[in-house]
Amino acid sequence: MSDVTSTQVQLAARPTGWPTEDTFRTVQVTYGDLEPGQVRVVNEFVSVDPYMRGRMNDAKSYVPPFALGETMTGGAVGRVVESASDDVPVGAVVQHQYGWRDVVQEDARGFQVVPEIPGAPLSLYLGIFGLTGLTAYVGLTAVAGLREGDTVFVSGAAGAVGTAVGQIARLLGASQVIGSAGSAEKVELLTGKYGYDAAFNYKDAPVRRQLREVTPDGVDVFFDNVGGDHLEAALDRMNTGGRVALCGAISQYNDTERTPGPDNLSNIVTRSLTLQGFTLPSYMDHAPRFQELMSGWFADGRIAYDETVVDGIENAPQAFLDMMRGGNVGKMVVRTNV
Amino acid sequence: MSDVTSTQVQLAARPTGWPTEDTFRTVQVTYGDLEPGQVRVVNEFVSVDPYMRGRMNDAKSYVPPFALGETMTGGAVGRVVESASDDVPVGAVVQHQYGWRDVVQEDARGFQVVPEIPGAPLSLYLGIFGLTGLTAYVGLTAVAGLREGDTVFVSGAAGAVGTAVGQIARLLGASQVIGSAGSAEKVELLTGKYGYDAAFNYKDAPVRRQLREVTPDGVDVFFDNVGGDHLEAALDRMNTGGRVALCGAISQYNDTERTPGPDNLSNIVTRSLTLQGFTLPSYMDHAPRFQELMSGWFADGRIAYDETVVDGIENAPQAFLDMMRGGNVGKMVVRTNV
Structure with missing residues (x-):
């Protein structure tokens, strides 16, 4: 020693x-x-x-x-x-x-x-094997109650959690996966390597407009990593009974002033939406099942990273x-x- | 004829x-x-x-x-x-x-x-025997998952749904019931006839400040009929794992312009809150149980109106x-x- x-x-x-x-x-x-x-x-x-x-x-x-x-x-x-x-x-x-x-x-x-x-x-x-992947899995399943056939929208989809969310959503039966990211390269990665049905660069134009264009059937599950204008845009597009897993709001973490929230929260009532914030410590009991699933998917070559x-x-x-x-x-x- | x-x-x-x-x-x-x-x-x-x-x-x-x-x-x-x-x-x-x-x-x-x-x-x-009472019951139980010992805050508590919410919450085991209303007379009614632990007139001072003063132990369940500054104030006071039943936003129904939302939505993530909007048509299967309970409470003289x-x-x-x-x-x- x-x-x-x-x-x-x-x-x-x-x-x-x-x-x-x-x-x-x-x-x-x-x-x-x-x-x-x-x-x-x-x-x-x-x-x-x-x-x-x-x-x-x-x-x-x-x-x-x-x-x-x-x-x-x-x-x-x-x-x-x-x-x-x-x-x-x-x-x-x-x-x-x-x-x-x-x-x-x-x-x-x-x-x-x-x-x-x-x-x-x-x-x-x-x-993807660790807390990042578990966050994606828990948010989609235990929080948002993902069902087969759901259309899923992921904000910040090219990030650590985002890339996991898109893939897990698809593997668990989502019919459409749509994502936002902050550069043209990331958007190409999402629709290419990660198999997203649609993606857009949130720096190109208002999120509200871009999201509307790529979600003709609305959104059933929104996995939010970004907050702010992404949450507002998603609330416009949520289908009745839609579920929002609020994982983070990276757009606001360094704000020094309080930022007003979305102007369309009334949709939560009229469309019977559920918004649920979550942090991982409450969901660690899901880790064994997640690790089992992820190991299988990875061994089968179904996980990109x-x-x-x-x-x-x-x-x-x-x-x-x-x-x-x-x-x-x-x-x-x-x-x-x- | x-x-x-x-x-x-x-x-x-x-x-x-x-x-x-x-x-x-x-x-x-x-x-x-x-x-x-x-x-x-x-x-x-x-x-x-x-x-x-x-x-x-x-x-x-x-x-x-x-x-x-x-x-x-x-x-x-x-x-x-x-x-x-x-x-x-x-x-x-x-x-x-x-x-x-x-x-x-x-x-x-x-x-x-x-x-x-x-x-x-x-x-x-x-x-209270009809859809108004059922709205209160469903919001507290099926939506907000009221548990014994919860502190419940009701906005617009002297209204039709509000008066029912406060009483039903207490009958189902809430430890504290707190309400807001729009006049001194209504506030007196809440703390008197309706047995609220605390109530305040939202026209007297900012809701954010008044709610903080009457919720030293925070809020576990918020039943919102009002929206706007009431939702913002409640998000400040929600305890970890708190649940918000969004029933209505009467403060905004006649607005001609979109109103920005609360500036503290990040609390939804950090405190693992659930906000759920609801409308009655999806919950009519709860009507028989509600009618049974309400008939019993009413016959026992436990319901004011x-x-x-x-x-x-x-x-x-x-x-x-x-x-x-x-x-x-x-x-x-x-x-x-x-």
Whole structure:
């Protein structure tokens, strides 16, 4: 055993509006010998996710805010290099929530051993095999009650959750899948590789108009990652009895002023719509069924994926900001083991 | 048998904004001898309800718009005075949807025979015993999933649906019932006769501030009849996992411009809220259970009620407008048999 230096990114200040370089600081932490029950893990990938923006505020939410001056927590996947635990041996692949650091040393109970994925990178544990994929699955099934034949609209469809939603919706019987994204390249990816029936670039023209044009039969299920004008546009197009799974509102996370909501909420009453917000912690009991389904679909070659990989833990803040601005296709991850 | 003259109120023009005297016209219709299977009913009470404003527009909704130049349809209760049907005899009390007229003659299948209510007027069939009470019951149970111990907030609580919601919520186990209304007298009625734990006059100060003051423990179920600033205020106060039954938005029915929605919809995600709009036609299967419960509660003296009675079918438009402006306490009805 020996000391090891870990490079970690901490929250240095709570941002107002968009995070800046003052929001984060990179520090070196030295871990000494393992204590009994501990393991040392060298991360391969760490995750940057939209929900992290909310945790940078000092506000009550479903997860507590990040602590100032502590290392940013969040999803990560790595390999055990030293172990003082019988449950988590050296060489095991583990996923955990210790976040933005290249090496982590903690009690073994904080790590979950996972199998290697044949023919695919471990980063998928942060994407379609992980909480990202589970978010898509839970939102479509437990929240929106997806039924065979539904027309599904996904906002921010080329993002991490979005690419999973479109594919899972189709695999579970949706008749039409329609998505929005923020560039022509992403739109082409959606209608090509991801098999969307229709997609549009929300920067080209008002969402309200574009969505109307591509949803002649209305929308039964709307999976919203974006909020704002996307929610308003969808409420115009929802069919009677339609269901909206509200996963996020990335368009507003960095707003410094309150933004008025859609002008057509009365449709919720007249069309008997259900809008349900959800966050993953309440739905972890769906994980085993999801993992079973996703493993089968993946093995059958029915799952496509994209990742946007940024190298170096010290670049996690930049990766996070790029992701918030839509610079990613599929899951944005930081490769730490470079 | 003999001819009879029926005074009826028709929709003469579709209103923009608030209905005016040009919106309606009163006509005399003569009914001749009964055809086989028909009955003739002299109404005692006809109903004026907020949802009727939506039907005056030429817009697709859950019920088709009123036809121009035809008599306004809606709930009514009366007695059979002539009958050519074995199923609906002379003297029977019937409720029906033929609306704003003092006499109606139609096929017996359009009428439902109901028992007299011991010690109470037949107008209760338009109120707590009728679709109004059922709306309250369905919204609390099937839509909002009321649980024992919930704190319930009702907007427009002194109205027809509102007075029913507060009482039913309490009878079904709500721990706290809180309401808003539009006058000091109504507020006193809520905290007095109707046993609300707290109530406030929404004209006194911003709803957002007043609701915060009377909900130290937050809100689990919000039954919304008003919309607008009430929905925004409630979203601020909803507890995690809270449920909102959206029944109506009377504050906006006469708007001529679209009104932006609440500025705090992001709470729907972070607090895992469910907002569900509903209209009664989808929930009629709950009627038998509701009638059983309500009959029992009423017989036990556990149901209070108020009615605002306007005399004369020709005054139905004025009664409707008064109700839309909050001039009623409890159910607003028009007494036709004067």
